Amino acid sequence: MAGDAKTMNLRLHVWRQTSVKDEGRFEEYAAKGVSPGMSFLEMLDVVNEELITTGKQPLAFDHDCREGICGACGVMINGNAHGPQGATTTCQLHMRSFSDGDELWIEPWRARAFPVLRDLMVDRSAFDRIIAAGGYASVRTGSARDANEILIPKQNADSAMDAAACIGCAACVAACPNASAALFTAAKVTHLAELPQGQPERMRRVVRMVDQMDIEGFGHCTNHRECEAACPKQISVAVIAQMNRDYLRAKLIAPADNENAGSGG
Amino acid sequence: MPRVLLLHQTSLGKKAIVAVTGVVMFGFLTGHMLGNLQVFRGPEALNHYAALLKATAPLLWGTRIVVLTSVIAHIYFSMMLAAQSGDARPTPYAKRENNTANLASMSMRLSGPTLGLFIVYHLLHLTLGFSPTGVHSETDVYANVMSSFSIWWLAAIYIVAQLMLGLHLFHGAWSFFQTLGLNHPRYNALRRYFAAGITLLIVGGNILIPSVILSGYRTQAQLDAETPAAPADDAPVEARNIVVE
């Protein structure tokens, strides 16, 4: 590609932190000869190569699939979760989104519930605990059921799939002025609540997951909708409204024992 | 214990209380604004309306208790939630950009407490009668209002408070739908229009009062009241009989 021949030089301010206990600080690096076709993570790889050859500690950042589906990557770039481009994970963000001479501030997700492990890596196990609290549907094991044995209206299948697109990257928490995990939790609540298999545990699921969300120390949702704008999978805040409705139903209307009832076993 | 009384234990429950009490205050504000506009129908209309409100003690005190409880619960739980969010991000970002948050949504924690202060001032001024004008009448509400809002800075306090209210209502009237789970793909887009409409109505109606009075403009009903027209009964007997055939 013609445009890709031109390389750029950037100035990076990167958050460095040696461990959870370290206070952390910004350090400045030059990213030289960056091709516009590189992904953001490849640009960091280039910076790291130079750091390693000069005997310095490379920048630590999370990544796995590098194709926008695993949710491992994610940093704040100039105040935007996953950078300036909408509906894009950091690994899928290309350097053509920036221009020669740009100055970039690169920070880890910041939330009490996500302690910084090192540099740009945070511990997101708070999300795992929210899932463990109720983000599953109990099923009897045995031989596989026939396809389409359970009929699901297309509308429900679609909205369940939209919510299930969540890759758990935590950009929603990172972008939220309150560091709230409402969008993540709501996506996980909703994708099961929309399906027949999710019904038996629907009420106790939402209560347990919301309780866990509070226990982890996230903030509360004030409906700024920053999460929706940051979400690489464009999950709508409509799922938050649905979670709120289910939660109030579980707390006020549903039979009380539903909150603690056993699974469908 | 009724389960509704356990709602406050979680963030979603607290938020639901903030939303419901907010809606109660919304209802009150709408009625209060419409009532206040009686001032433009002249002293008799406003004073009659005021007397009507105070005539039935259970109604008066029932409303007062519901609204006051709502205000207190709203403030208490919104502060607790704000504290929870304040703790949720101990290290701030060096850079953060907003993409969808607006002035109204970002200023809730400023517009809210400002309204709290204004409510106290407003009650002291026009309900309890500690008026900067030095005079206050229990029955002549019209005179209290007219003399107060002829003072520019007093009118200005009310106008500024209404602008803050506008910020609070514009976000609040959209936000409570989300908080209470009132969403439907067909009607979601309307929620913003509803918020803008009700805000414009309440704030616009309220702002009219101090600003029109301060400007010196008087409606015909007000002018009539200031120079009372001779009642028909006082007319000369001959004049009254003139149409009789």
Ligand code: HEM
């Ligand atoms: C004039 C009367 C008031 C009305 C009609 C009103 C209405 C509302 C409404 C409808 C909401 C949205 C709730 C939601 O998001 O679901 C709200 C939120 C809020 N209100 Fe008020 N409010 C009033 C006074 C106050 C006062 C006096 C305070 C003082 C602290 C306050 C503080 C807040 C805060 C901080 C929020 C945001 C809560 C959150 O999102 O966590 N409000 N208000």
Ligand code: FES
């Ligand atoms: S590395 Fe898997 S989504 Fe970015």
